[in-house]
């Protein structure tokens with residue numbers, strides 16, 4: 563299968579309200595351009611400096627999604643252009659994104675990453691921590707960020723039921739937040755969940771953004 567065919571296949575498989583993000587981390591620019599020529603515009607990366615380098619040389623109408631763990635000292639590399647940061651996992655990081663956004667006169671859209679997997683290695687907030695964050699005084703002073711929704715990664719397992727339950731609990735929290743009185747910078751529109759191995763379950767459980775890497779580009783370099 564070519565990249566072009568893979569993109570077409572996922573476009574067809576996804577419901578209208580679900581965005582395909584082509585995860586191009588470690589992939590060379592030539593392959594990203596192949597996907598671009600096939601009409602793909604949303605790409606995901608997990609390293610700030612790699613993201614900046616690709617932004618510099620690739621077409622400017624690409625929407626770049628930061629999906630990996632982001633260190634505060636790296637925010638400055640992507641603040642001028644990043645389309646959406648999926649992986650916000652602390653107040654400290656949010657404060658830094660706000661600061662860098664202010665410098666470049668932007669409001670940077672973010673998702674809050676929830677820790678939904680049983681694996682200990684995955685980053686993210688608990689539900690309780692999200693509620694504390696959104697109700698904190700400090701959060702309300704952050705005028706150069708907006709929160710557009712939530713992101714989560716399921717446990718890496720063959721147990722489909724477990725994956726489904728994790729996505730379902732994230733969706734339930736998303737819907738719960740939607741119905742709450744939230745600060746004006748918060749709106750629960752996007753639910754980023756699903757990767758190559760589990761995107762079909764994620765879509766069934768209400769994903770609005772799937773992040774697909776290897777199933778589009780093949781193995782990583």
Ligand SMILES: *Cc1c(COP(=O)(O)O)cnc(C)c1O
Nearest residue numbers: 585608629757758773774775776
């Ligand atoms: C690498 C990565 C993906 C894509 O994974 P694939 O299994 O290659 O589809 C999705 N989300 C995040 C956060 C990633 O780091």
